[in-house]
Amino acid sequence: MQDTREESIKKLNDLIEEMEIAMLTTIDGGVLRSRPMQTQDFEFDGSLWFFTSSNTHKAEELEKDNRVNVSYAAPGDNTYVSVSGTGAIVKDRAKIDEHWSDIYKAWFPKGKDSPDLVLLKVAVEQAEYWDSSSNTIVQVAGFLKALVTGERGGGGENEKINL
Amino acid sequence: MQDTREESIKKLNDLIEEMEIAMLTTIDGGVLRSRPMQTQDFEFDGSLWFFTSSNTHKAEELEKDNRVNVSYAAPGDNTYVSVSGTGAIVKDRAKIDEHWSDIYKAWFPKGKDSPDLVLLKVAVEQAEYWDSSSNTIVQVAGFLKALVTGERGGGGENEKINL
DSSP: OHHHHHHHHHHHHHHHTTOOEEEEEEEETTEEEEEEEEOOSOOOSSEEEEEEESSSHHHHHHHHOOEEEEEEEEGGGTEEEEEEEEEEEEOOHHHHHHHOOGGGGGTOTTGGGOTTEEEEEEEEEEEEEEOTTOSOSSSOOOOOOOSSSOOOOOOTTSOOEEO | OHHHHHHHHHHHHHHHTTOOEEEEEEEETTEEEEEEEEOOSOOOSSEEEEEEESSSHHHHHHHHOOEEEEEEEEGGGTEEEEEEEEEEEEOOHHHHHHHOOGGGGGTOTTGGGOTTEEEEEEEEEEEEEEOTTOSOSSSOOOOOOOSSSOOOOOOTTSOEEEO
16 A cells, blocks of 8 residues: 555655645635645645745634645646645744745745744645546546555546545 | 726636636535636626536535635736635526537537536635736735725735625
């Protein structure tokens, strides 16, 4: 099973590593809202990580309902990824130091010591993708072999995986 | 107020009309899932319309929980749109006839008489956008003046509008 899980994580990593922007959907008082998130150079290991500010609506929203979706779209490559999980704001100093780059000063002018600089961690529970080998979008889809459970997705419009 | 509403609808139409793919997020048993949707040549009038199949998970999901988000991303233009509302599967024969084009045969080989061909209608309640005039994504955002209510959004990371 371990190899399968590792392969699937690698596949997901390969799919999303070129995508600079993800759309993060949260639940805001019953309303689903999404916003663009700059993706960062974190290797996907079962969680997705983003730099963000603690002074945002999404931080408040996650306290009330932590369910999120992170979607990646590359229409030019006909590749789409949906990642489902739970989001949490964490202030992990070591991780911030490790991944900080001065290019993020565009968002955090005070650098990595900006008091509002935090990490958004998305613990991934399930992911699906549609990739460029598909010649139509609605009917076909990529596949992701099940990881932890070893079970395959249920078919239908595409297959999915539980992490 | 009417002019404001019309202007905002036009603005939203302008933003999304060039985007061929949207990501539709639904709630599936508590899990937020998204999938790519081919956008179609429907003028936005307060609702978004998509051709889809009645034989999809999303049709089942909408019966249980009709809250949706439709996101549009054009990283090349640095333009992003989040649309919140409720989704419903409708079989509107006149609307199908009006908007059908043979290019959709890629998804519905039997054409507009495909028994599973239906419309997904998203009644828009709220929309937000981030546009290319912004030089950063996280901190700035576009604006949408309130439409029906005439109230402006609450500020924060961006402004939003209620339709």
